[in-house]
Amino acid sequence: MSVTLKDVAQAARVSVSTASRALTGTGLTSERTQQRLVRIARELGYRPNPIARGLKTGQSRLVALLVHNLTNASFQVMAEVLQARLKALGYQMLLCIGGDDQQQESDTLTTLVDHRIDGLIVVPTGKNGPQLKALAKDIPIVCLVRRDDATDLETVLADDPQGAYLGTRHLIELGHKRIGLIVGRQDTTSGRERLSGYVRALREAGIARDDTLIHAGHYVPETGATCCRKLLDLPRPPSAIFVANHEATLGVLRVTAERNIAIPDDLSLLCYEDMPWFEWHRPAISIVDNGARDLANLAVDRLLHRMDAKGSSNDGVREYRVGARLIQRDSCRQIDTPAPAKSGKSKSSSSKSSTAKSAKV
Amino acid sequence: MSVTLKDVAQAARVSVSTASRALTGTGLTSERTQQRLVRIARELGYRPNPIARGLKTGQSRLVALLVHNLTNASFQVMAEVLQARLKALGYQMLLCIGGDDQQQESDTLTTLVDHRIDGLIVVPTGKNGPQLKALAKDIPIVCLVRRDDATDLETVLADDPQGAYLGTRHLIELGHKRIGLIVGRQDTTSGRERLSGYVRALREAGIARDDTLIHAGHYVPETGATCCRKLLDLPRPPSAIFVANHEATLGVLRVTAERNIAIPDDLSLLCYEDMPWFEWHRPAISIVDNGARDLANLAVDRLLHRMDAKGSSNDGVREYRVGARLIQRDSCRQIDTPAPAKSGKSKSSSSKSSTAKSAKV
């Protein structure tokens, strides 16, 4: 069907081997034939067959990204970054959705290695640690966003302790003393780390930790809602809430809307991770950005490095952190007065200028 | 590295050909050896090498899904559905992000055919019509969500005329007479079709079409915002807005929030396409669902059909529509009174029961 190396060789009246060498540019052919073959190949529209090549070389020029779902906006931008970077390097990215099912993820994994992918970037669910570990012997693997404790794979992570610290400190600087935290379960690394950052910021500011202000749960909207209710129902409710996950944010927004709580006037809201609609929301939601772009870029870098330095590639470093940064929008407000009695219905209306920045004066 | 067919054959003391036949189950081997080989293969952990197989058979058991981005939630669920279905059939799905760049999409396309994918499901951007057309001669292609007018490829579409009709009629039934429409550009099929559905519903209801109520533009938040402003600034603003795209919805929500317009009390809002946060938004946003799941399923069906009936597979039908359906939530309100003077600031507070359904009484 398509034109093969043999066709090119025939057209050029050379052997296939010469054609191969000329086109792959091994430098073992004369300048002249090399150029001639390149020209002829182009004229004929020759495209090397990656399957045949793969069979011989054992490489596929395929790199897989395995995630468990795509709903997280961070994954989307990471996927896009990876796609772009890898393509530029001559690799095709395979984006695979593992799903929540352990078995399905495992199957996908084996299919991928069957296809002899050259590298794998995976957001580990923690359900297939052993398999990953075994696979890592054969192909370069880099973990992204999460660490799999069952393995000692190289991992690229957001600096969660620092991000949570940054966010909390921001709220403290705005004058908040009672800051509610809705965080991930404490049996996950990210849950623990985000809590630790929060705690550290509090301690540095000399604010006593109040465990009634701290709620942990799964990263789903429902968690956000129930935790938010609990916080608001406290005898002394917080003046600010730090939601350590975008899914949970949905629940919080819902509850505050239901209770007619104005953000940021009645309550400041800070969120971890960005969503495209956050800046379109009214008020636009301030966030701690986990740096998805940087994460993705670093992940490719590490993976490529491993793919080059095949085998012995143990640099010692196993964990890379990329810094989080604060993006101030309109959902956090300076508290200057020592908190006047909450009216519970103080309609905030417009005044777009009530952002953290401008209120700082 | 891994165990090959030859290893299995040796272990079983048969030739590779016999082993091959036994394991692929061509029925040309004796029951006994067949079973024996299957057993041995399993014991040895034999996994056929798809690359080698592909080289010989010209098939790859790979099916690609090419989209231009992943931000649209519909694409996410479609991707998940396709992944699941295809995996069950023994195919691996390749999810590829074409991006906005025509060149990049084109490159991806050629890479895919280089890799001898068995089939392609593509959301056409319209930028690579000719290439798609050419490719269609070699591999089965099904277009999804959009039609590429430059080709006559088999296409699976949402029933946009019907969806828009459904939504508009819903608003009319709620008593709305002046219904703003923010729709896609009229040089796109979906833009035209959604407009046509809107117009038809109006006509059926005997409502005169008012072109000041109709605004078209790109599917981005900014469009939503500017169009929304124009609508609200009308001497006689609409009592309901139908936004024919989820991105534009962001802009609309922003503007209504800025202007302190209460939904649904001051303005009913209906949106095309679902987003995960729509039902968490307050008020939860009613939508016309384009049936992403059905679309995806139908697309696989069609693709598989083409892949089976290779070559002559021209059934005549080139376009499949899957029905849209209305999902009522809380953003549309019954208009019973002949529209009392708009106070412009009527704070709506809570009363969660003001949904379309309950207000119907």
Add this chain to the structure above:
DNA sequence: CGATAGACTGCAAACGATTGCAGAAACGCT
């Protein structure tokens, strides 16, 4: 001028499967 190194080139064997063809074995039939 002849030897020899160096630069190219071609032959042929891989890579790991599938598959047409032909031979071998087993079987039934006259």
Add this chain to the structure above:
DNA sequence: AGCGTTTCTGCAATCGTTTGCAGTCTATCG
């Protein structure tokens, strides 16, 4: 027993590349 069928098996070619090895040619040098 002889023969034709049927059923199973193995040989070897093939898919489109890459690559070790050996051969050819040119050029350079003594």
